[in-house]
Amino acid sequence: MENNQSLAPLPEDLAILLENVSVRYRVPTEGINTFKEYAIKWLQRRVHKIDFWALHNVNLEIKRGEVFGVIGQNGAGKSTLFKLIARILQPVEGRVVVRGRVAPLLELGAGFHPELSGRENIFLNGSVLGYSHKEMERKFPSIVEFSELGNFIESPVRTYSSGMYARLGFAVATDERPNILLIDEILAVGDESFQRKCISRILGFRDQGSTIVIIAHGMETIRQMCQRAAVLSHGQVQMVGKTDEVIDCYRSLQR
Numbered sequence: 001m002e003n004n005q006s007l008a009p010l011p012e013d014l015a016i017l018l019e020n021v022s023v024r025y026r027v028p029t030e031g032i033n034t035f036k037e038y039a040i041k042w043l044q045r046r047v048h049k050i051d052f053w054a055l056h057n058v059n060l061e062i063k064r065g066e067v068f069g070v071i072g073q074n075g076a077g078k079s080t081l082f083k084l085i086a087r088i089l090q091p092v093e094g095r096v097v098v099r100g101r102v103a104p105l106l107e108l109g110a111g112f113h114p115e116l117s118g119r120e121n122i123f124l125n126g127s128v129l130g131y132s133h134k135e136m137e138r139k140f141p142s143i144v145e146f147s148e149l150g151n152f153i154e155s156p157v158r159t160y161s162s163g164m165y166a167r168l169g170f171a172v173a174t175d176e177r178p179n180i181l182l183i184d185e186i187l188a189v190g191d192e193s194f195q196r197k198c199i200s201r202i203l204g205f206r207d208q209g210s211t212i213v214i215i216a217h218g219m220e221t222i223r224q225m226c227q228r229a230a231v232l233s234h235g236q237v238q239m240v241g242k243t244d245e246v247i248d249c250y251r252s253l254q255r
Contacts, residue, residue, distance in 0.1 A: 013063050014061055014062070014063060014097075015064045015066070015100065016060070016097070016098055016211065017097040018058050018059060018084065019059055019095045019097075020057055020058075020094035020095070021055060021058045021059070021091045021093065021094035021095070022053060022091055022094055023055040023091050023092060023235075024053050024092045025052045025054055055077045055081060055235045055236075057093075057236065058094070058236065060230060062211060062213060063211070064099075064211055065210070066211055066212070067212045067214065068226055068228055068229065068230070069213075069216065069225070069226035069228070069229035069243060070082075070214070070215050071216070071229060071230075071231050071232070071247070072231055076235070078215045078232055082104065082182050082213070082215065085102065085182060086102055086182055088104075099179065099180075101178050101179045102179070102180045103174065103181050103182070105170065105174070105182060105183045112157050112165070112168070114156065114157055115156055115158060116157065117155060117156055118147075118149055118157055118160070119140075119153050119154055122144075129172075139175050139176070143168075143171045144171075146171040146175070146197075146201075147164075147167045147170075152164065163191065174202075177210055178210060179210060180210065181212045183202070183214045184215045199225075203225075219250075222247065223244065223247060226243045228240065228241060228242060228243060229241075229242075229246040231246050233253055
C-alpha cells in the first residue's frame with residue numbers, strides 16, 4: 001500500500017487522486033454502551049467484531065481549480081472520503097495523493113473550548129491549524145470582521161448561539177486561501193446574508209484557483225456550484241461525471 005500525499009507523481013492538472021482506496025472498520029457485533037462494559041467483555045474474550053468497509057476500491061481524480069461535488073445517502077462513505085483527503089485517516093488499501101494545503105470544513109469550531117473567549121479560541125484554533133502566535137495576531141482583525149461578532153469576541157463561546165459558533169469557525173478556517181477546500185454540509189451557517197457572504201468567499205477561492213470539494217444533501221447547491229460530481233453508495237463510487245448526470249444517477253438509486 002502506498003499513501004503518499006505530497007510527493008507522488010501526479011499529472012500537473014490533478015490536485016487529488018484516490019487509487020483503489022479502501023477503508024475498513026472493525027465493529028462489535030452487539031451494542032456496548034460503556035467503556036467498562038467493553039473492557040469486561042474484552043477480558044472475557046466475548047467481544048466479537050466484523051469488518052465494515054466504509055469505502056471499497058474507490059478510484060477518483062479531482063483536477064486543480066475544480067469545484068467537485070460528492071453526493072450519497074447517510075452512511076454512503078462521504079465523510080470517510082473527506083477524512084482521507086484531509087489526512088485524518090489513512091486507507092487500509094490503495095493510495096491517496098493530495099497536492100497542497102488542505103482546509104477541511106468538516107465540523108465548524110470542532111477545536112473550540114467552551115470556557116475560553118472567542119479571542120482565545122481564535123488563537124487556539126490557529127495553533128491547531130499550524131499558525132504561529134504572531135501570524136494569528138496579524139490575522140485576528142480580519143477574522144473578527146468577517147465573523148461579525150463584534151464585542152462578543154471577548155465572551156466565552158459557551159454563551160454563543162449555534163450560528164455565532166459556526167460564524168467564528170468559518171471565519172477562522174477560511175481566513176487564508178487554501179489550495180484545497182473541503183466543505184461538509186456547512187453552507188447553512190448563520191442567517192441568509194451571512195450564508196451569501198460565505199458562498200461569495202468560497203467562490204472567490206475558486207476564482208483564485210483553489211480546488212473545492214463539497215458534500216451537500218441539497219442537490220441545488222451541488223448543481224449551482226459544482227462542475228463535476230461523484231455519487232457514493234455503500235462505500236463505492238457509482239458514477240463520476242457532469243453534475244446533472246450524476247444527480248440523475250443518484251435519484252435513480254433512490255427509487
